[in-house]
Amino acid sequence: MKADPIGVATGxxxxxxxxxCAEGAIAAGCRFLAGYPITPSTEVAxxxxxxxxxxxxxxxxxxxxxxxxxAIIGAAWTGVKTMTVTSGPGFSLMMENLGLAVMMETPxxxxxxxxxxxxxxxxxxxxxxxxxxxRWGSHGxxxxxxxxxxxxxxxxxxVITAFNLSERWRVPxxxxxxxxxxxxxxxVEIPEADRIEITPRxxxxxxxxxxxxxxxxxxxxxxxxxxxxDGYFIHLTGLTHVENGYPVISAEAQDKNVRHLVDKIKKxxxxxxxxxxxxxxxxxxxxxxxxxxxxVALKAVHEAREKGLKVGVLRLITVWPFPExxxxxxxxxxxxxxxxxxxxxxxxxxxxxxxSGQTKTILVPHAGGxxxxxxxILAAIEETVA
Amino acid sequence: MDxxxxxxxxxxxxxxxxxxxxxxxxxxxxxxxxTQSFGPEARGGACSAQVVIDVKPVLYPYITTPEILVxxxxxxxxxxSVDLLPGGILLTDTDLVKPEKIRQDVKMYSxxxxxxxxKMGNRIFANVVMIGFFTAITKIVTYKAMKEALPGSxxxxxxxxxxxAFKKGYEFGIEALKKDGKPASPKVKKGGKS
Numbered sequence: 001m002k003a004d005p006i007g008v009a010t011g012x013x014x015x016x017x018x019x020x021c022a023e024g025a026i027a028a029g030c031r032f033l034a035g036y037p038i039t040p041s042t043e044v045a046x047x048x049x050x051x052x053x054x055x056x057x058x059x060x061x062x063x064x065x066x067x068x069x070x071a072i073i074g075a076a077w078t079g080v081k082t083m084t085v086t087s088g089p090g091f092s093l094m095m096e097n098l099g100l101a102v103m104m105e106t107p108x109x110x111x112x113x114x115x116x117x118x119x120x121x122x123x124x125x126x127x128x129x130x131x132x133x134x135r136w137g138s139h140g141x142x143x144x145x146x147x148x149x150x151x152x153x154x155x156x157x158x159v160i161t162a163f164n165l166s167e168r169w170r171v172p173x174x175x176x177x178x179x180x181x182x183x184x185x186x187x188v189e190i191p192e193a194d195r196i197e198i199t200p201r202x203x204x205x206x207x208x209x210x211x212x213x214x215x216x217x218x219x220x221x222x223x224x225x226x227x228x229x230d231g232y233f234i235h236l237t238g239l240t241h242v243e244n245g246y247p248v249i250s251a252e253a254q255d256k257n258v259r260h261l262v263d264k265i266k267k268x269x270x271x272x273x274x275x276x277x278x279x280x281x282x283x284x285x286x287x288x289x290x291x292x293x294x295x296v297a298l299k300a301v302h303e304a305r306e307k308g309l310k311v312g313v314l315r316l317i318t319v320w321p322f323p324e325x326x327x328x329x330x331x332x333x334x335x336x337x338x339x340x341x342x343x344x345x346x347x348x349x350x351x352x353x354x355x356s357g358q359t360k361t362i363l364v365p366h367a368g369g370x371x372x373x374x375x376x377i378l379a380a381i382e383e384t385v386a
Numbered sequence: 387m388d389x390x391x392x393x394x395x396x397x398x399x400x401x402x403x404x405x406x407x408x409x410x411x412x413x414x415x416x417x418x419x420x421t422q423s424f425g426p427e428a429r430g431g432a433c434s435a436q437v438v439i440d441v442k443p444v445l446y447p448y449i450t451t452p453e454i455l456v457x458x459x460x461x462x463x464x465x466x467s468v469d470l471l472p473g474g475i476l477l478t479d480t481d482l483v484k485p486e487k488i489r490q491d492v493k494m495y496s497x498x499x500x501x502x503x504x505k506m507g508n509r510i511f512a513n514v515v516m517i518g519f520f521t522a523i524t525k526i527v528t529y530k531a532m533k534e535a536l537p538g539s540x541x542x543x544x545x546x547x548x549x550x551a552f553k554k555g556y557e558f559g560i561e562a563l564k565k566d567g568k569p570a571s572p573k574v575k576k577g578g579k580s
Contacts, residue, residue, distance in 0.1 A: 014408035014420075184447050185404060185420035187411040292447075299445040374446060 003027050003160075003196035007055045015188045017181040018043035020152040021111060022051065023188070024159035025083050027196055030109070031057035032082040034071035036064055036090060039123045040179040041113035044085040065090035069097035072108045076101075077236070079201070079227035081163055085111040087179075088130055089120055091137070098172060099138035100238045102261060105214065105223075107166040107201065109159065111175040113182040116368040126179035127368025128291055129343035134174045135320050141258050143265035145272060146174040146320040148291035152186045158317065164199035165272060169264055170222045176319065178342065180292040180371060201225060208232055212243045216256045219263040265321050273323045276315040279305075283312025285384045286330055287338045288351055290316040292371055297340050300377035309385055322350045331355035336384035340364035340377045360384065387526055387572070388449040392434040392466050393458030393482075398513035402456070403435025405517055405535050406527055410439045413531035419444040432462040439526055453572040454524055456516060457483050458499070467492075473574040477520055479512070495523050495566075497558050503551060511551035514540075518555025523563065524571070529556065 007026040015023070022044045025033075033052070035045045049059040062068040065086055072082035086094060091112045101108055114130050116122030134146045145165050149158045155177060162173040202224040204211050213234050215223040226232040239247035240254045265272065280286065289297045294315045304311045314330065316323065327350075331337070336359055339348040348363040355361055364380045366372050389406065393399045400422050407418035422435045436449040455470045456477045457463035463483045470476060472491040480496040488494060497519045503512040514536075521532045533549060540548045 012412045014404060014412060014418075016420075180421075180447060183421065185407060186418065186444075295445045295447070302445075371446070371448065 001198045001200045003193040003198050004029060005193035008193040008196065009190050010192050011190055013188045013190060014185055015152050015156075016043065016183055016185040017149070017152040017155040017177055018113065018183065019047045020155040020188045021085075021159050021175070021177065021182075022047035023190060024156035025109070025163070026051055026055060026057070027156070027190070027193070028081065028160040028163035029198055030081045030083045030163065031055070032059075032072065032075040032080045033057070033084065034060045034062050034068040034075070034082075035085045036062055036068055038087045038090045040115055040182050041085045041087045041090075041111060041177075043182070044111060044113070048085075065093035066097060069094040069101070069110070073097060073101050073104065073106050076106045076108050077225070077228050079203075081107070081167075081201070083109040083111065083163075085113070087113050087115050087123075088117045091130055091133065095133070095137040099140060099142070101172040102138065102142045102144065103140075103238050104236045105170040105261075106172065107163075107170055108172050109162045109166055109175055110172055111159070111177060114176060114178040122369055124179065125369045126292065126371065127342045128176075128178055128293065129346065129368055131176065131319060131341070131343065131346045132349075134176055142261045143171075144174060144320055145169065145171055145265065145318060146176050147274075147317060148176045148319050149181060149317075150291055150294050150315075151181065152184060152188050155181065156188050156190060160196060160198070161274070164197070167199040167201050168222070169268070169272070170225070171265065174320070176291065178292050203227070213245045214241070214243045214260075216243055216260040219260065219267045222264065269321045269323065270325065272318060272321055273326070274317040275323055275326060276313070276317060278313040279310075280312040280314065280330065282310055283333075284310040284335045285338060285381055286312040286314050286334050287340070287377070287381065288314045288316065288327075288347075289340050290319050290347065291342075293340045293342055296371045296374055297377050299374040300381060303374070303378050304381045307382075309381060311381055316347070319347060322347075322354070324354050327351060327354035328358070331358035334359055336360040336362055338362050338364060338377065338380045338384060340366070340372050340380070342366050342368045342371065387439045387454065388452045389437045389439065389454045389456075389526070390434055390449055390452035390466060391437070391456045391458075392432060392462035393513075394431070394461065395433050397433075397458050398510070399433050399458065400435045401539070402513045402517055403437050405514075405532070405539055406520070407437045407439075408539065409527045409531040409535035410437075413534045414527055416441055417444050419447050421447050421449075432459065432465045434462065434466060453574050454520075454526075456520060458512070458516065460484065471572070471574040474572045475524060477516070477523060479516070495519070495559070495562050497555060497562070499555060502554055502558070506547065506551060506554070511548065514548050514551040515555035515558075518552040518557075519559040519562075520555075521552075522556045522559025
C-alpha cells in the first residue's frame with residue numbers, strides 16, 4: 001500500500017533529525033501520539049502537535065511516560081498507528097508498559113532520542129548508552145526490533161520502516177536515535193506519497209465468535225487484529241494467555257506464549273535485519289557500528305583505506321534483533337572486528353558472543369557527550385592489522 | 387569548509403546557520419550539516435551555529451577549529467576566535483566587536499550590520515545583512531542560492547525587507563573586497579585534527 005498523500009510533505013527540506021522523524025511518522029500513517037516532553041526529543045512532539053490537526057491526528061501531552069506508553073497501546077487497539085517519543089529517563093519509565101505491548105503483541109513505535117545517562121545525565125548531549133536497555137529493559141523473555149538512523153534523512157525514511165515492521169510482526173519497534181542525529185540539520189528529501197511503501201494493519205473480517213487475537217503455532221503468520229468498538233468480545237492481558245487471549249497460569253501456557261514472542265522475531269531474523277555492508281569481501285578488519293557512530297567511523301575507514309588497509313564496514317541499521325548469522329559468517333574471514341559506540345561497551349558484547357573463538361573484537365568506547373574522534377577509531381583499526 | 391556563526395541569543399545566529407546550510411544543500415547542490423550548541427552556555431552568553439559544507443557527504447558533524455568565523459558579539463569573538471585556523475577568515479560586526487589584538491594570521495573583514503539593520507527599521511535584520519556580507523566575501527554559497535533560501539525561512543510579510551537587508555550586506559562585502567584588491571578564500575592547511 002502507498003502512503004496517504006495528506007500526510008506527506010513532498011519536497012526538499014532542511015530539517016533536523018527530530019523534525020524529520022516527525023514527518024516520517026506522519027507519512028507512515030501515524031495519527032496518535034501520546035508523550036511527555038524531554039530534551040532532546042521534544043522537537044519531534046512539537047512538530048507532530050503542530051501538524052496533526054491538519055491531517056486528522058491526535059496529540060496528547062500525558063502526565064508522564066508511564067501513561068504515554070499505556071495510551072499508545074490502548075489507541076493502537078482502536079485501529080490507529082501510534083507512537084510515543086522520549087529520551088533516557090522517560091524511556092526507563094516506559095519499560096513496564098513496553099512489556100505489556102510486547103505481551104499483547106501491539107504494534108506501536110517508541111522513539112528514544114538518546115542522551116547521556118544514567119539518570120538525568122546529559123540532557124543536551126549525545127550518547128548511545130540505552131542500547132542494552134532497548135534489548136532487555138522490560139522484565140521477562142522477549143525479542144524486540146530496534147532501528148538506529150544516522151542522519152535526518154534516515155530519521156524520515158527509517159521511522160517509516162519502523163512502523164512497517166511493527167505492523168508486519170505485531171511488535172513494538174524502538175526507534176533509537178541520539179541527540180547528535182536528532183539535533184543535526186541536513187537536507188531531507190521527502191518523496192511523493194506514491195513512492196512511499198506502507199504496511200497496512202491486517203484486520204480480521206470473519207465470524208465474530210471465532211476470532212482469536214493470537215496464534216502461537218506459526219511464527220511467520222501474524223494474526224490479524226480487530227478494532228475496539230467493532231463488536232468483538234476479546235480479552236487482552238499482560239498475564240500469560242492462550243490464543244483466545246484469556247489468562248492461563250501454567251508452565252505449558254507460558255512455554256507456548258513466550259516461545260511465540262521470541263520465535264516470531266528470532267526465526268525471522270534474516271527477514272527483519274537491515275544491514276549495510278561495504279568492501280566486506282577482501283576485508284581483514286571490519287568496523288561494526290550503528291547510528292551516529294557509523295558516520296564518524298566511516299571517516300576513519302576512508303583514512304585507513306587511503307593507507308592501504310583492507311577495512312570493511314558493517315552497519316547495523318537494525319540493531320535488534322542482532323544479526324547473529326551474518327556476524328558468525330564474517331568472524332571466520334577477518335582478523336578482527338572494531339566496534340565504536342557511544343557507551344563503554346554494549347553492542348560489542350553481542351559481537352564478541354557471535355565471534356567467540358573465531359576472531360578478535362576490539363571496542364572503541366566513548367562515554368558520550370560528544371562523538372568519537374575518528375583518529376581513535378583509526379588507531380584501533382591500525383592496531384588490529386599491525 | 388567549516389563555518390562557525392556566533393553572537394548572543396536573540397541575534398538570529400542559529401537562523402543564519404540554517405539559511406546558509408539550506409542555501410548550500412538545497413539550492414547549490416552541495417552537502418551541508420548544521421549543528422548548534424545546546425548546552426547551558428547557549429543561554430544568554432555566547433551562542434553559536436556550526437555548518438560544515440562539502441561537495442561530498444559530511445561524515446563528521448562537529449567543528450572544533452573553523453576556517454571561517456562570523457562573530458556578532460564581543461563575547462563570542464573572545465570565546466571562539468582563538469580556535470579560528472591560521473589562514474582563516476574572520477567576519478565581525480564593526481560596532482559590536484572591538485578586537486584588542488588583531489590576529490595577524492587571519493583575514494578580517496567588518497561590517498556595521500546591526501547599524502545598517504537599524505537604519506532599515508529594525509536590528510532584527512542584522513543577521514541577514516551579515517549573511518549578505520558573508521556571501522560576498524567568502525563565495526561559499528552563491529548569491530542566487532542564498533536569495534532563494536530566504537522564502538520559507540522568514541515570515542512571508544518580511545520577505546522583501548529581508549532580501550533588501552541581504553543585498554545591502556552583499557554590496558557592502560563587494561565594496562570591501564574591491565578595497566582589499568583580492569578575493570577572499572580561507573588559506574588554511576588542515577592537519578590531522580578532525
